[in-house]
Amino acid sequence: MKIIDTHVHLGKSKFSGVETSEEDILDSMVLYNIHSCLVMPQPTLDAIPSVHEEIFKLTQKYPNQIFGMASVDPWVSDDEYNNQITVCLKEYGFKAIKLHPMGHNISPLSPLCNKIYEAARQFRVPVLVHTGIGNPFSLPALVMEPAKRYPDVTFVLCHAGFAVYTDEAIVAAKLCENIILEPSWCPTYTVSKMIEAAGIERIIMGSDHISNVPVELAKFHSLKLSDTQLEQIFHHNPRTLFRL
Ligand SMILES: [Zn+2]
Structure with a gap:
């Protein structure tokens, strides 16, 4: 089974202090039999364009194994945002855009975030939104408003509410067809609830x-899913979503 990990960071997080290198990512792929990773910068104090460039180099070094995702601060000017996003999506061929309401210190409802959703529409890529820790901006329900305004854009609730707000993530997925759930850090029984509520075709795995x-990986294996269902979550859903 060609497992795709949809949530990997390169660099050092300003929140957790955790640092992840190229070697760490490649080693873990071998160790845990991960076929492909989607890699983005951390919410970080490092210069984001240089992290994007490093990720781009990885995508060239490991084609079809490493894919990039852009995480540009929506507080920069519209021109600067669009310049950085265009480099990432057009020149580098990145597969998604990240909005980190805690890392970027912004509500998904802010008009400043419209340029994220517009870019996602223009480049036909999904928007990944961090949810759970870092409230009020990271509440899963806040994503419903842009999801309704941009019905042709797909939104991924990263961490699907981070355990505490998981029911709210489920409500968001139930009310918006264009919301996908990625349940990292959530308890196993809530992952079953997500599958039941949103349908297995709207669940992806991220670490x-x-x-x-x-x-x-163990969480999904504990749910007594068939091999076909596991392959859908681990491989088919992300492949379709990110157009890999
Ligand atoms: Zn993350």
């Missing part, structure tokens, strides 16, 4: 931290 890769 967030290298040390969390085996944990997230």
Whole structure:
């Protein structure tokens, strides 16, 4: 089974202090039999364009194994945002855009975030939104408003509410067809609830931290899903969503 990890970071997080290198990512892929990773910068104090460039180099070094995702601060000017996003999506061929309401210190409802959704529409890529920790901006329900305004854009609720707000993530998925759930850090029984509520075709796997890769894999394996269902979550859903 060609497992795709949809949530991997390169670099150092300003929140957790955790640092992940190229070697860490590649080693874990071998160890846990991960075929492909979607890699983005951390919410970080490092210069984001240089992290994007590093990720681009990885995508060239490991084609079809490493894919990039852009995480540009929506507080920069519209021109600067669009310049950076265009480099990432057009020149580098990145597969998604990240909005980190905690890392970027912004509500998904802010008019400043419209340029994220517009870019996602223009480049036909999904928007990944961090949810759970870092409230009020990271509440899953806040994503419903842009999801309704941009019905042709797909939104991924990263961490699907981070355990505490998981029911709210489920409500968001139930009310918006264009919302996908990625349940890293959520308890196993809530993952079953998500599958039941949203349908298995709207669930993807992400690890967030290298040390969390085996944990997230084990969670899905504990749910008594068939091999076909596991392959759908681990491979087919992300492949379709990110157009890999
Ligand atoms: Zn993350």
